[in-house]
Amino acid sequence: MEKYFEVLCMCPLFRDIAHWELTKALRCLNARVFSFEKGEAVMNESEPAKYVGIVLTGSFQIVRTDFFGNRSMIANLVPGELFGESFACAGVEVVPVSVLASEAAEVMLIDCLKISHSCSNACQFHQQMIDNLLQIVAAKNLVLHQKIEVTSKRTTHEKLMAYLMLQAKQFGSLEFEIPYDRQELADYLEVERSGLSAEIGKLRRQGVIEADRNRFKIYKPFDV
Amino acid sequence: MEKYFEVLCMCPLFRDIAHWELTKALRCLNARVFSFEKGEAVMNESEPAKYVGIVLTGSFQIVRTDFFGNRSMIANLVPGELFGESFACAGVEVVPVSVLASEAAEVMLIDCLKISHSCSNACQFHQQMIDNLLQIVAAKNLVLHQKIEVTSKRTTHEKLMAYLMLQAKQFGSLEFEIPYDRQELADYLEVERSGLSAEIGKLRRQGVIEADRNRFKIYKPFDV
């Protein structure tokens, strides 16, 4: 188990848990490691959600299937990343996605109830893990909420301004860098890249913003 | 405190907590009731998030202010509703919203750490409240994720079909009712009501769906 410690330490679920406690913690949680060949499923749609998964080696894909069987890729998971925590915590009876190994890969599965329910031994790390889990799920919540707030605007102009002003507010300055290139920003705002570039160009000519690659500067508020 | 029991029982935070335990629980949590006049603030922007709030009487508004001071209304809270739980659980250092009394109102505030950290008395309800809190935040997460999945489609047609097929999948049938009227559905999908009505009419004429008020029936999958 020790060979996975490096990747486990990167996992937010174990944040602030001492290295020496990890062995005890994993035993107490009844954490188990499973190996998968390419294409095998860790979780299948319509199974009840019970486990939190942590990618140890290799990579996995989260896939969703709609009513008619059409599949779409939701995300790609690499070592250290967590999955299934929202489904397990929400106690959904049917997982809406499948998690498939995209190559030979290993995963650690932990029964979510083992995390949230303190064990009879009153292990110290339990409290920290509950805090971590709550923190992870709540933080994801805020990120999603923020994205909805921006993308619920109807025009590219409004979306862009809403996004930039949110960044300005968070950064505490009207001059800041964003973590996306043009294509990624367009994907985030749910608009066309070319339309986004056109809008940025327009705002630049109007003197509303300055934009160089991922560095932005807002000069004055237009309509919000 | 007992006079609030009825509304507290409606609050998901106290789900499955016995009536007789509530008094003890509230004392242990150091839950406190505050009264506000119209316009007074329970939480202010740029305060650290620490408390979970439960509306007891009256109503509150959640308001957001952008970088330039423009305000927008996020939600209206009525008795039994919970607020601030995501901010408190995520441990944000600065709340991005204000919560204002929209009339004379009362609210119960609970230190979020008191919920997630078992007390020394090892109260039984603690475990249940942690489960409830995790469940509330995780469930909200799934709802937000679902909305993003639907609204990230680019056209009214795609959004509508994505929404309807998700409903069909969840309901387990191609015939189902939705909880929205046309205007509400348009707001959810982030499109224009008239455009939505037009799209529904088109699909109806094409024989793809049947739609009567909030009752829908899907006949065949178009493009997904």
Place this chain on the structure above:
DNA sequence: TTTTGTATGTTGAAATTTCAACAGAGGGGA
């Protein structure tokens, strides 16, 4: 019964976005 109001559907013009295609500006590597 008539009136009133709400929910839904329809329409056409204006505004906006998407789409496809191309151009220019670097950055690396050969």
Place this chain on the structure above:
DNA sequence: TCCCCTCTGTTGAAATTTCAACATACAAAA
């Protein structure tokens, strides 16, 4: 240096959405 590739900006036509208005159906109220 030259070539290749990625990122960004531009453009114009086609598709789509928004907007404002009005029509219709139906239910509740008078």
